[in-house]
Amino acid sequence: MKKYDVVIIGSGISSIISGLILTKHRKSVCILEQHYTPGGYTHSFTKNGVMYDTGAHYIGALDKGRPFHTLLTYLDIPMDGLFFPLDRHGYDILEFPSFSVEYACDYEQTISNLSTIFRKESDAIRRYFDYVKKVALQFPTYEYDSSYDEASMQKIMNTSLQDVLDTFTRRPRLQSALAAYCTLHGVFPKDVPFGIHAVVTDSLMHSVHGLRNGGQAFVDALLVRFKNQGGELFMQEKVVDLDIENSLIKKVTTASGKHFIAEWIISGIHPKAIFSFVRKHLKKAFTNRLDNIQESASFLTIYGEFKDVKHFAPLKNYYYFQQESPDKLIEVGTASDTPSCIFLSHPNTLDRKTGQTIIIPAKMEWFKRWENLCSNERKNDGAYNSIKQTIAQKILKTLASRGVSIDSWKTLDISTPITNRDFNGSIDGSAYGIYHSIDNTGVRALGPRTHIRNLLITGQSTLFPGMLGAAISGLRSCGHLIGIRSLLEELKKIQHTNRKG
Amino acid sequence: MNRDEIVNKVNDMLMQNFELTEDKLLPSSRFVEDLGLDSLDAVDMLVHLENQLNVKVDVEKFREVRTLGNVYDLVYEMSKELT
Numbered sequence: 001m002k003k004y005d006v007v008i009i010g011s012g013i014s015s016i017i018s019g020l021i022l023t024k025h026r027k028s029v030c031i032l033e034q035h036y037t038p039g040g041y042t043h044s045f046t047k048n049g050v051m052y053d054t055g056a057h058y059i060g061a062l063d064k065g066r067p068f069h070t071l072l073t074y075l076d077i078p079m080d081g082l083f084f085p086l087d088r089h090g091y092d093i094l095e096f097p098s099f100s101v102e103y104a105c106d107y108e109q110t111i112s113n114l115s116t117i118f119r120k121e122s123d124a125i126r127r128y129f130d131y132v133k134k135v136a137l138q139f140p141t142y143e144y145d146s147s148y149d150e151a152s153m154q155k156i157m158n159t160s161l162q163d164v165l166d167t168f169t170r171r172p173r174l175q176s177a178l179a180a181y182c183t184l185h186g187v188f189p190k191d192v193p194f195g196i197h198a199v200v201t202d203s204l205m206h207s208v209h210g211l212r213n214g215g216q217a218f219v220d221a222l223l224v225r226f227k228n229q230g231g232e233l234f235m236q237e238k239v240v241d242l243d244i245e246n247s248l249i250k251k252v253t254t255a256s257g258k259h260f261i262a263e264w265i266i267s268g269i270h271p272k273a274i275f276s277f278v279r280k281h282l283k284k285a286f287t288n289r290l291d292n293i294q295e296s297a298s299f300l301t302i303y304g305e306f307k308d309v310k311h312f313a314p315l316k317n318y319y320y321f322q323q324e325s326p327d328k329l330i331e332v333g334t335a336s337d338t339p340s341c342i343f344l345s346h347p348n349t350l351d352r353k354t355g356q357t358i359i360i361p362a363k364m365e366w367f368k369r370w371e372n373l374c375s376n377e378r379k380n381d382g383a384y385n386s387i388k389q390t391i392a393q394k395i396l397k398t399l400a401s402r403g404v405s406i407d408s409w410k411t412l413d414i415s416t417p418i419t420n421r422d423f424n425g426s427i428d429g430s431a432y433g434i435y436h437s438i439d440n441t442g443v444r445a446l447g448p449r450t451h452i453r454n455l456l457i458t459g460q461s462t463l464f465p466g467m468l469g470a471a472i473s474g475l476r477s478c479g480h481l482i483g484i485r486s487l488l489e490e491l492k493k494i495q496h497t498n499r500k501g
Numbered sequence: 502m503n504r505d506e507i508v509n510k511v512n513d514m515l516m517q518n519f520e521l522t523e524d525k526l527l528p529s530s531r532f533v534e535d536l537g538l539d540s541l542d543a544v545d546m547l548v549h550l551e552n553q554l555n556v557k558v559d560v561e562k563f564r565e566v567r568t569l570g571n572v573y574d575l576v577y578e579m580s581k582e583l584t
């Protein structure tokens with residue numbers, strides 16, 4: 001049996017980035033993916049001839065000299081044609097019941113947009129964004145700088161967004177506008193470390209791109225390179241067991257009965273899923289902690305088409321928030337409640353080849369009755385289809401009440417938390433993996449090292465959510481095998497050159 | 502919470518989660534050498550301490566602790582700061 005240097009479990013973006021870094025450093029690597037399509041939440045699917053994205057709608061930090069661009073340059077990924085810029089002058093329109101504001105790829109412009117609405121608070125707005133910028137720069141794996149200040153890092157990872165907001169303004173309406181990107185990590189302002197919120201915000205405020213041919217084209221481009229560097233990808237190989245001897249994984253077993261062996265194992269699947277295979281080898285201290293970690297919210301997505309998009313400005317996303325209070329921004333109530341937030345992924349983008357999506361936060365609980373049915377059984381279950389349609393109708397009605405012209409919308413398909421769970425293996429269909437609260441991040445985070453000596457974990461649950469967070473988590477996990485300092489130095493050089501150029 | 506209460510709570514937490522017996526839980530017990538705990542166990546311990554005692558531990562100071570006595574002192578200090 002071939003022995004690899006590294007077996008990677010799952011083919012989400014964190015796993016593929018790990019595979020690319022390791023093969024670039026001449027390690028023999030194979031990736032095992034349970035599905036017939038690679039990419040995890042970055043995969044796209046095709047229905048009635050139209051391609052739809054599941055979890056790849058827009059990405060930040062892709063301009064030359066920004067962190068994602070630097071990472072892809074380092075990995076020799078040709079980026080032409082994969083991405084297109086959204087409107088730099090206003091890429092996200094945040095619609096609140098009493099006001100509307102645009103975020104732009106420019107701090108000054110965004111500060112000015114907000115200051116027009118909150119005139120008396122313009123100084124606080126400026127100071128808040130100055131702080132966001134300053135904090136984001138402190139992350140070693142975002143700025144690619146290995147010399148960081150531990151004490152200030154602790155401070156930004158132990159202070160909640162809400163605490164920071166309270167120091168700048170007490171007005172819930174303004175706080176809501178500043179906390180809107182809680183939708184992008186799924187953590188309430190009182191729980192999320194300010195550091196995570198700052199990186200997510202900053203990554204978008206320099207550059208924002210959509211994916212021209214969907215997340216799948218991006219994944220395919222990464223995999224071409226991975227294979228060219230000697231990496232192997234095995235599809236429909238669901239890992240079901242890990243054999244342990246003397247605290248080391250000796251063998252990875254898949255559902256098809258195959259075994260894979262390697263010096264190191266990197267898991268890019270949900271931490272609760274990977275540790276379930278080795279539970280009896282772990283101390284209660286760890287398993288008790290793992291069991292108590294909450295999941296982030298899940299999403300329900302409607303896939304379809306606005307035949308007439310002229311009501312939407314080109315190249316902009318739309319967020320419709322229901323409430324103007326930071327603790328209610330991403331609240332998930334019952335299936336019959338009006339959604340706290342509705343996201344339209346840049347509906348007027350003639351340039352892209354993928355279909356349109358409308359997304360709301362959702363809960364597995366809404367679909368408990370059907371969670372044990374397989375996908376074919378669900379497809380034919382009248383009650384399941386009916387609840388999905390009822391929720392979709394509610395979303396469309398809410399959009400109409402907010403002035404969106406929905407007459408030309410045609411629903412093609414609807415995915416629920418069960419779909420997410422079944423396709424991705426995320427617990428309860430969570431969109432962003434574990435709940436990234438102060439208790440589960442920074443020094444308290446799970447991974448990359450684990451109690452099993454040759455098992456590293458990667459993925460959005462180990463660092464911060466989103467494609468960028470997941471990709472950087474791959475870098476960080478590989479740092480344990482190759483040396484994080486040298487990796488960061490190589491990346492820093494590219495970033496530096498590109499910024500100068 | 503007085504110091505004795507803190508010592509009892511920390512010890513209970515260690516017995517429940519790390520399966521350590523009471524006779525090993527002395528203020529002089531060193532994490533690595535006497536209790537067989539490593540740096541990853543220390544992270545688990547930090548999270549359990551915070552949850553069970555409802556305090557947020559200063560991570561920088563926690564990094565310096567080497568014995569159980571150091572833990573009792575640190576938690577005592579933090580709980581005093583809270584009150």
Ligand SMILES: Cc1cc2nc3c(=O)[nH]c(=O)nc-3n(C[C@H](O)[C@H](O)[C@H](O)COP(=O)(O)OP(=O)(O)OC[C@H]3O[C@@H](n4cnc5c(N)ncnc54)[C@H](O)[C@@H]3O)c2cc1C
Pocket residue numbers: 009010011012013014015032033034035038039040041042054055056057058059237238239240268269270273299301359420423424425426430431432458459460461465466467468470
């Ligand atoms: C609806 C939605 C919208 C989103 N929109 C955006 C966005 O616009 N921008 C953005 O940056 N991020 C977005 N995200 C988040 C982003 O998609 C994720 O953060 C990122 O893709 C996660 O990558 P990952 O590597 O952590 O793992 P995942 O994508 O979760 O991949 C895990 C992989 O492991 C496989 N797997 C699981 N169990 C096993 C097993 N036992 N054996 C083998 N393989 C297994 C799965 O099939 C999957 O392929 C969105 C997410 C959702 C759900």
